[in-house]
Amino acid sequence: MGAFLRRRLLAVIPLVLLTTSLVFSLVLLLPGDPAVALVGLENVTEEKLAAIRERMGLNRPLYVQYGLWLARAARGDLGTSLRTGQPVIEALRDRLPVTLGLAVAATAFGLLLGFPLAVVAAAKRGGFVGGCASGIAAFGVAVPNFWLGSMLVLVLALHLRWLPATGYASPLETPWDGLRHAILPTLTLGASAVAEITRQLRSALQDTLNTDYVRTARAKGIAERGVIWKHALRNALVPMITVSGLTISRLVGATVVVESIFALPGLGRLNLESVLTRDFPMLQGAVLVMVLIVIAVNLVSDVVYGWVDPRIRLS
Amino acid sequence: MKRIGVVTICALLAAWLSADPALAQPRAGGVLRVALRAEVSTFDPHKGASGTDHMYLYPVFDTLVRFDDKLQPRPGLAESWETPDPKTLILRLRKNVKFHDGTPFNAEAVRFNLLRAQDKTVSSMVSELINIEAVEVVDAFTIRLRLKRPDASLVLAFTDRAGMMVSPTAVQKLGDQFGRTPVGAGEYRLTKWTPGDSVRLDRFQEYWEPGRPYLDGILIRIMPDGDTRVNALRSGQVDFIMEIPTQDFASLKGEKGIKTSEGPSLAYWRIYLNMSKPPLDKKAAREAINLAIDRGALVRTVMFGLTDVAVTPFPSVYWASNPALKPWPYNPARAKAKLVEAGLPNGFTFDMVLEPTPEHVRRAEAIQAQLGAVGIKVDLKPMELAKGVQGYFRAKEFMAANYRWTGRPDPDQSLRGMFHSTGFYNPGKYQVARLEELMDQAKSVYKLEERRALYQKIDEIIQQEAVDVPLYVAPVLEGMSTNVEGYQSNLLGKPAFRGVWLRLSR
Numbered sequence: 001m002g003a004f005l006r007r008r009l010l011a012v013i014p015l016v017l018l019t020t021s022l023v024f025s026l027v028l029l030l031p032g033d034p035a036v037a038l039v040g041l042e043n044v045t046e047e048k049l050a051a052i053r054e055r056m057g058l059n060r061p062l063y064v065q066y067g068l069w070l071a072r073a074a075r076g077d078l079g080t081s082l083r084t085g086q087p088v089i090e091a092l093r094d095r096l097p098v099t100l101g102l103a104v105a106a107t108a109f110g111l112l113l114g115f116p117l118a119v120v121a122a123a124k125r126g127g128f129v130g131g132c133a134s135g136i137a138a139f140g141v142a143v144p145n146f147w148l149g150s151m152l153v154l155v156l157a158l159h160l161r162w163l164p165a166t167g168y169a170s171p172l173e174t175p176w177d178g179l180r181h182a183i184l185p186t187l188t189l190g191a192s193a194v195a196e197i198t199r200q201l202r203s204a205l206q207d208t209l210n211t212d213y214v215r216t217a218r219a220k221g222i223a224e225r226g227v228i229w230k231h232a233l234r235n236a237l238v239p240m241i242t243v244s245g246l247t248i249s250r251l252v253g254a255t256v257v258v259e260s261i262f263a264l265p266g267l268g269r270l271n272l273e274s275v276l277t278r279d280f281p282m283l284q285g286a287v288l289v290m291v292l293i294v295i296a297v298n299l300v301s302d303v304v305y306g307w308v309d310p311r312i313r314l315s
Numbered sequence: 316m317k318r319i320g321v322v323t324i325c326a327l328l329a330a331w332l333s334a335d336p337a338l339a340q341p342r343a344g345g346v347l348r349v350a351l352r353a354e355v356s357t358f359d360p361h362k363g364a365s366g367t368d369h370m371y372l373y374p375v376f377d378t379l380v381r382f383d384d385k386l387q388p389r390p391g392l393a394e395s396w397e398t399p400d401p402k403t404l405i406l407r408l409r410k411n412v413k414f415h416d417g418t419p420f421n422a423e424a425v426r427f428n429l430l431r432a433q434d435k436t437v438s439s440m441v442s443e444l445i446n447i448e449a450v451e452v453v454d455a456f457t458i459r460l461r462l463k464r465p466d467a468s469l470v471l472a473f474t475d476r477a478g479m480m481v482s483p484t485a486v487q488k489l490g491d492q493f494g495r496t497p498v499g500a501g502e503y504r505l506t507k508w509t510p511g512d513s514v515r516l517d518r519f520q521e522y523w524e525p526g527r528p529y530l531d532g533i534l535i536r537i538m539p540d541g542d543t544r545v546n547a548l549r550s551g552q553v554d555f556i557m558e559i560p561t562q563d564f565a566s567l568k569g570e571k572g573i574k575t576s577e578g579p580s581l582a583y584w585r586i587y588l589n590m591s592k593p594p595l596d597k598k599a600a601r602e603a604i605n606l607a608i609d610r611g612a613l614v615r616t617v618m619f620g621l622t623d624v625a626v627t628p629f630p631s632v633y634w635a636s637n638p639a640l641k642p643w644p645y646n647p648a649r650a651k652a653k654l655v656e657a658g659l660p661n662g663f664t665f666d667m668v669l670e671p672t673p674e675h676v677r678r679a680e681a682i683q684a685q686l687g688a689v690g691i692k693v694d695l696k697p698m699e700l701a702k703g704v705q706g707y708f709r710a711k712e713f714m715a716a717n718y719r720w721t722g723r724p725d726p727d728q729s730l731r732g733m734f735h736s737t738g739f740y741n742p743g744k745y746q747v748a749r750l751e752e753l754m755d756q757a758k759s760v761y762k763l764e765e766r767r768a769l770y771q772k773i774d775e776i777i778q779q780e781a782v783d784v785p786l787y788v789a790p791v792l793e794g795m796s797t798n799v800e801g802y803q804s805n806l807l808g809k810p811a812f813r814g815v816w817l818r819l820s821r
Contacts, residue, residue: 166552167552263350265509
């Protein structure tokens with residue numbers, strides 16, 4: 001297990017280098033000059049631009065800029081926002097909990113609802129109930145989250161007035177308010193997680209239900225309920241580790257849209273705003289954190305997988 | 316008969332309402348909750364350049380001069396001003412004013428502010444104050460500005476960033492941190508800024524104007540998405556929103572518990588032409604473009620009828636606009652004749668930059684179709700704003716752009732930017748000598764009436780020479796809870812919450 005972990009951790013380093021350098025060059029491909037954005041169009045003069053480029057190091061070759069950024073980033077200094085002057089690391093620290101909380105809550109919601117739906121869909125395959133469960137899953141995959149979010153707001157917040165339409169309240173400081181604010185974004189983001197988990201688990205369960213040992217279990221006269229819950233489900237759950245990890249990663253990306261709909265001060269919106277205002281250090285930092293989250297989630301799911309299924313460790 | 320009854324009831328109701336003392340008397344207390352699209356970039360009024368910062372800056376920083384609903388200057392921290400000769404501007408300052416940190420406001424403080432606003436290493440508004448040669452302290456509450464040349468636009472420039480007074484002690488003490496922990500002399504102090512989420516302003520107890528402000532505070536939530544802002548108002552989470560998406564405005568208008576405010580702004584949609592690129596250097600070609608556009612149709616379809624067609628660079632209610640001018644008629648036959656006159660009987664082609672979002676594309680496609688009908692082909696170049704602005708204004712790669720002119724407090728700033736050969740927004744550096752003479756003349760007279768006459772002449776020449784392709788006025792669309800009283804919209808489309816009070820506080 002130790003060697004497996006070491007191997008996995010070592011692989012993270014080139015991955016981080018590759019993604020950050022990629023992000024760095026992509027950011028510079030964005031149209032629009034950050035120096036111009038900073039001075040304001042009307043006040044633009046060549047001297048002013050030169051001075052800003054000099055100060056921000058934008059006049060140096062790309063690889064030098066990247067090297068300097070990396071060296072500082074390794075020491076925990078991600079620079080300051082071009083727009084507000086706020087240290088990037090501070091902004092990330094404030095916003096990370098919002099996004100992470102949202103993604104985890106949505107995945108948990110996905111598991112909670114996806115689990116029973118998948119079992120029903122697999123067990124009652126071909127029947128009306130099973131068809132409904134599969135239908136819900138298909139709906140969740142097909143419906144775009146910006147539409148679902150708007151519909152939920154329309155019905156639950158504006159029409160019925162049960163929940164707040166937008167905004168964020170910290171669940172740590174104000175638990176009740178925080179919870180109420182979290183419900184709609186979680187449902188919006190979690191719908192696709194429900195769908196994904198249902199579909200994956202259903203097909204894994206169906207495969208397992210067709211194996212020889214399940215047939216043997218049935219032949220021994222075990223009730224169908226016991227066959228599914230005790231024998232089949234356990235094995236079908238192994239791939240769910242990977243699916244959950246992938247779901248969290250994907251949801252972190254989807255927060256860009258959901259955080260905008262609900263005006264949540266998270267990383268997703270920080271990404272969007274930084275792109276729109278050409279706030280490169282901020283964008284760079286926000287993307288870096290998102291990449292790190294995805295890498296970390298993958299790492300954890302790999303390790304857990306290896307722990308649950310010894311065959312993985314050996315290969 | 317029935318109708319008369321209704322009218323009577325309405326009249327009685329109106330009389331009863333206006334007699335209700337609770338309505339006439341502003342109530343103190345409560346926190347106004349506002350949703351804005353963009354976050355403040357910095358609370359340092361001298362350093363920032365973003366037009367979306369003002370809603371945050373107005374409450375915190377009192378200005379030397381205030382503006383009224385027609386954008387005419389009114390006393391602010393300067394109680395009065397005079398120009399003994401065209402190259403001298405004397406400001407008499409209000410006494411007993413304090414900054415939030417207790418620093419007294421006086422002529423020394425104004426001098427500190429103006430020098431800072433002129434300092435190239437700090438300020439983004441050097442060009443507005445370029446004509447100030449010296450700032451002299453006459454006595455504790457009088458300041459004299461010596462000018463290089465007469466500059467009538469200064470007074471209105473003092474209603475904007477250049478007139479926002481920062482506490483000299485705080486700037487010296489805080490340095491670069493000032494932009495995040497500002498100290499002004501305005502009605503409210505910044506008490507909490509949660510980046511990306513909200514800004515909390517609290518009442519400044521020692522504000523100079525007795526009884527003001529009415530509110531205990533203002534809470535600004537940042538909501539970039541238009542529908543999100545509308546939802547927040549509908550659900551009662553906020554009391555005030557601006558920049559309401561045009562398609563949502565009509566439905567919001569009649570809603571219970573909500574009142575809306577619509578009016579013109581100094582901003583207008585236009586086609587920017589690079590008039591150094593042939594055939595746009597020919598007046599007849601530009602006239603053809605103007606005559607071939609059906610502005611009324613654009614207003615009806617793209618803007619849901621929520622605004623007026625633009626006639627001059629200014630809306631009709633503005634003091635510098637010329638009410639005698641008529642909008643360009645929609646006359647395809649005359650447009651074709653003008654093309655023949657320009658030696659272009661088969662029309663011509665030009666490329667036009669625009670933003671790639673649905674509203675912008677809809678407008679540009681409508682224009683494309685209208686111009687196409689007379690033989691002028693428009694090659695649409697939708698591209699991201701920063702890239703388009705760079706490509707059109709700086710690199711001068713394109714012949715035209717379909718953008719908004721965002722408006723400025725003083726007419727000189729707008730006109731000089733777009734129509735003077737030195738203007739940044741005139742990428743072709745196209746020159747109409749008569750226009751430039753009049754602009755200089757208007758800048759050197761201080762009487763509003765005299766300036767008005769000159770600007771009206773300028774408006775006329777702009778239309779005669781067809782150097783502008785005005786489309787329609789950008790409307791100010793705001794919505795608020797019926798709980799909000801005393802709000803007055805302004806032509807800049809940048810809400811200032813001075814005088815606002817709440818019927819019920821929460």
